[in-house]
Amino acid sequence: MAYSEKVIDHYSEPRNVGSLDKSDLNVGTGLVGAPECGDVMKLQIQVDPETKQIIDAKFKTFGCGSAIASSSLATEWVKGKSIDEAMSIQNTEIVEELSLPPVKIHCSVLAEDAIKAAISDYKSRNEG
C-alpha cells in the first residue's frame, strides 16, 4: 500500500512520543484498542488547572503506520486547545488531513477514541 506523504512524515518523525506521569491529577490517560486487534493507543493530556487548557500531550501506539500517524497528529491538535475544543475533534478530520484510505479509517477512529478517553479520565479524576 502506498502511504500519503503526511503519514510517512508522522511515522518517521512522530510528534510527542512518550509518557506523562499518570498519577498527576492534571494528567488524563486514555488507553484504547486491544493487542488482539493489532492496535493499542495510549494518549495522555496535561491540563493547566487554572486555564483548563491542554498544555501538553504524549502518545504511544502499537499499530500500523496510519495508527501511529493518527495518534501523533491527535497530540499535535489537542495541544493548546480547551478540553471542550479537544472533545469535538472528529476522526473524519484526521482522515482528511492524513489522506487515509478507507481500510485505515478505523485507525483514525481509534485516535478520536483515545482523545475522548484521556479527557474523560482527566474529568473523572478531577470531579468529586
Place this chain on the structure above:
Amino acid sequence: MKLPIYLDYNATTPVDPLVVEAMMPFFTESFGNAASRNHAFGWQVEQVVEDARESIGKAIGAGAKEIVFTSGATESDNLAILGAAEFYQKKGKHIITSPIEHKAVIDPCHALEQRGYEITFLDVDKDGCIDLKQLEESIREDTILVSLMAGNNEIGTLNPLSEIGEITRAKGVLFHTDATQGVGKIPIDVDEMKIDLLSMSAHKLYGPKGMGALYVRRKKPRVRLSPIMFGGGHERGMRSGTLNVTGIVGFAKALELSMAEMAAEAERLTGLRQRLFDRLTAELDYIFLNGHATERLPNNLNLSFGYVEGESLMMGVSELAVSSGSACTSSSLEPSYVLRALGVGDDLAHSSIRFGMGRFTTVEEIDYAAEKMIVAVKRLREMSPLYEMVKEGVDLSTVQWASH
C-alpha cells in the same frame, strides 16, 4: 549491494537468466502448437515438451506420462482435489486436510462442502505439525483423499511425507501433496513417499509465473481425475488448452538448475537463516519463532517481534521486501489464518514478519537486513504502549482491553 533487498522468496522468485535464455527461441522461432500433428512446427515443439515432461518428472521420481501441465499450483491443487472428488464420489465423499494449507487447497475443499462432501481439518500443534495418529484415525470407509502440503509457505514447517504416504497407501486412500514450496528445495520422491498427486509451480523455483504441473500417478494405484476445464482434450483429457511451450521449457530448465544445486543451496540457505536469527535475537528480546525449529524449509524464517505491529515494522524497513501476517496488511483486516491455527495469539500474529531467502541472497544482505530490523524494532518499541507496560511489569493478559 542493491536496494531494496528482496527477502520474499516464498512469495515468488526472479526468473534465472539461464531460464530466460532457454525460453527465448520458443516465442519467435519455434512457436508451433505442440498439438499440431501435421507439420514440422508442431513436431519440433512436441518433442521439446516431451523432453521437459521427462525431466520434470525425473526430479520427483515420476515418469513423463505422469506430468500434467497447468497454469500454476493453484490450478494443480484445484484439479487434484475437485478432479478426484468428482471421479471418486461413488467411493465416498470424505476428504482430510489441514487448516494451514494454502487457500488453493482450503477453498476447493470448502467449495466441496457446499456440494455435500465432508472435510476433516486435522489439528496442528504450535509448530504447525499434524498428529499422524489422528490422521490414521480420521480415515474412514468413505475417505477418498488426504491433502497435506510438503512445506508451509508462511511458517516453513515440513510435513512428514513418507509417514503420511505409508498410512494413506495402507488404507487405500489417495495422497495429494501441495509441494509448491518443497520441489527443488528438499528431496522429494513420489515412489518412496507413496505420493499419488503432487502440485508444483515454476515461479517459486526461478521459473516463469503462470506455469505449473500436477503429478498424477499412473500405476499402483492408477489415479483418475475428472477434468475441471473442458476443451480440446489436451493432457490426456485432464487439462484442455494449448500447451504453454515457453513456460514448459522455462519450468524444466529452472527445475534442472534447482536440482543440480539443491543440497548445497539448502545448506547455504540454512546458514543464512541461522545467521539472521542469531543476529536478531542477540540484540532484541521478545522474539518468537513461528513454525518448527528444525523441520522447516531451508529458506524460510518467520518471527514475531513482540509488542510491535507488523505493518508499521515493514514501513520502518522499506529497504527490505518482506511480508507480514498482520491484519493491518490485509484487506480483510484478519490476521494470518495459519498463525491463528497454530494458536499463536492474535497479538503475536500481528507482530509477525516472514523472511524468505533464495538463490541471490548474500551474507552481506542478511547482515544489512538484521541491522535495519534491529533499529526499526527498537524505535517502534520506544513508541509501543505494550512494550512499556511489559517493562513496567504489567501482565497484558490481565488488562481490560476495550476491544472493538
